[in-house]
Amino acid sequence: MAIDELFRDEPPGTESRPPAAALRLLTGGAVSLLSARYRGRVNVMPVAWQAPLSAEPPLIGVAIHESRFTMELVSHAEEFALSFPTRALIHHVQYLGALSGEQIDKLEVTRLESFSPRHVTAPLIAGCAAWVECEVVQVLPVGDHQLVLGHPLAVLVDPVAFDERWRPEAPEERRPLHYLGDARYGVLGRLLEARLPAAGESPDRALSERIAEELELDRETRERREQERERLREEVAEGQAIDLGAWEAEELPPLDLKLGVVIDSPPGDDARDQRP
Numbered sequence: 001m002a003i004d005e006l007f008r009d010e011p012p013g014t015e016s017r018p019p020a021a022a023l024r025l026l027t028g029g030a031v032s033l034l035s036a037r038y039r040g041r042v043n044v045m046p047v048a049w050q051a052p053l054s055a056e057p058p059l060i061g062v063a064i065h066e067s068r069f070t071m072e073l074v075s076h077a078e079e080f081a082l083s084f085p086t087r088a089l090i091h092h093v094q095y096l097g098a099l100s101g102e103q104i105d106k107l108e109v110t111r112l113e114s115f116s117p118r119h120v121t122a123p124l125i126a127g128c129a130a131w132v133e134c135e136v137v138q139v140l141p142v143g144d145h146q147l148v149l150g151h152p153l154a155v156l157v158d159p160v161a162f163d164e165r166w167r168p169e170a171p172e173e174r175r176p177l178h179y180l181g182d183a184r185y186g187v188l189g190r191l192l193e194a195r196l197p198a199a200g201e202s203p204d205r206a207l208s209e210r211i212a213e214e215l216e217l218d219r220e221t222r223e224r225r226e227q228e229r230e231r232l233r234e235e236v237a238e239g240q241a242i243d244l245g246a247w248e249a250e251e252l253p254p255l256d257l258k259l260g261v262v263i264d265s266p267p268g269d270d271a272r273d274q275r276p
Contacts, residue, residue: 024181030166031093031179032082032132034062035114035122036073042123043101044112045070046093048179049145050082058152059137063145069102071146078136080150081117083125084176086161090185093177119153129161129176167191 027048035044049063062080064071074080085093092110099106107114107123114123120133134150141147161167161174168175168188175187197206 027181028178028186030084030176031185032084033089033093033096033125033128034064034070034074034080034082035125036070036077036080037121037123038073038077041073041101042105042107043070043073044096044106044125045101046097046179047082053149060132060134060150060152062148062150063142064148066141066144066146069100071148074136074148075139075146077121079120079122080134080136080148081120081122081124082132082134083128084130085125085128086175087173087177087187089125089127090177093185094183117154124156128158129174130157131155 029048029050031046031048032050033044034047035042045064045068047062047064051061053059053061062082064074089112092112095110096106099109106112113126115126117124117131117133120135122133124131124133131154132152133154134152136148137151138149139146140149158174161170161176166176166188168191172187178186178188180186195210197203
């Protein structure tokens, strides 16, 4: 590749963002609830800034703001636990990020159920998709955060949500929450599998063909979804199904749904801002 090909103009439609936006670009993984216990004090806080750091030995890193009460507990206890919440706990996650455990007992206030760990003293949060118990190996100051290096001692999973990876094909209510910034979350929705060029194939041609295949699959998926929507619209028009949103908008009396079919979409999720 010629050097001048590396220095072309920016693609059309791109927009500039402040340097701090790099943090949001790297946000999007599964959020966890970090729990810690020391001398009878327990705290739980949501963390989104976490990452694998080493395979052998297995090490994970969690960034915690130096002012957090959780950081004090983790430093003294030298251990912590991570619980990966599902969609049902979305509002709990946001609320826990807005509270200080130094003044109140978060588990008591939120009535979150917990269960006993295997190797650490920090409680594990029920209703989650996976749990990791860690001992602290090292704490490194990084800007206004502390990078806590943890060595996993025990890992528990809901096999419906996780086998050797997170499973986007699992029922939505069993998938882990992914933090997207502010009060926005998501869940994995589609499994994609990458393919390498076969031996003897031209890499550039093979990769171009793969892109074309993916675009065609996306087009077919959109067409199937629109056909399904049209079918549902026809059923509603013919009285074979009920548009629950329209029914509620007109403030009509409650429905007897024992013999009916309800078409509805999940309500929008709302919560408040959090930081790790």
